[in-house]
Amino acid sequence: MATRLKLAQARSQVRRRKIVAAATRLFGRRGIAQTSLTDVARLAGVPLPSLYDYFKDKRALYEAIVKREISLACPGYEAVLASALEEAIDRVGLKGTVQTLIKIRGNQVVEVTPTSGPKEYHKYVQAAVKRMRCTAGGADEVQVSLPVIFS
Helix, strand or coil, X not given: CHHHHHHHHHHHHHHHHHHHHHHHHHHHHHCCCCCCHHHHHHHHCCCHHHHHHHCCCHHHHHHHHHHHHHHHHCCCHHHHHHHHCCCHHHHHCCCEEEEEEEEEEXXXXXXXXXXXXXXXXXXXXXXXXXXXXXXXXXXXXEEEEEEEEEC
């Protein structure tokens, strides 16, 4: 029984990775608006209803891609942000999401650009992101999008 459960969990993880990989490819090639979830399911080789078992909509799928990208470039980023931004929400007191573009060159964050969200948090996010340990993973330079949520 336990072996069957582990096998099902492994298949589930593989299917989820296939969906995320297909969406990454299609979103990059066509753009998010021009890519349907049917297109993603077809490229991933899964039935469309199965895709909805993993992601409730296109936004949830996009968020999974963003999280994967930042996790690869900046392992452990969540703990760094949580620690560095702990006081910010108490000081500012607003809820919202700061969308941030991070430029990584080699093993260094070289640029942090908040692109939207409450401006009161921008300086806190910039300082926190600069504390993260990131790598371009062999590329000369990598740009990663990071949503920082204050709730």
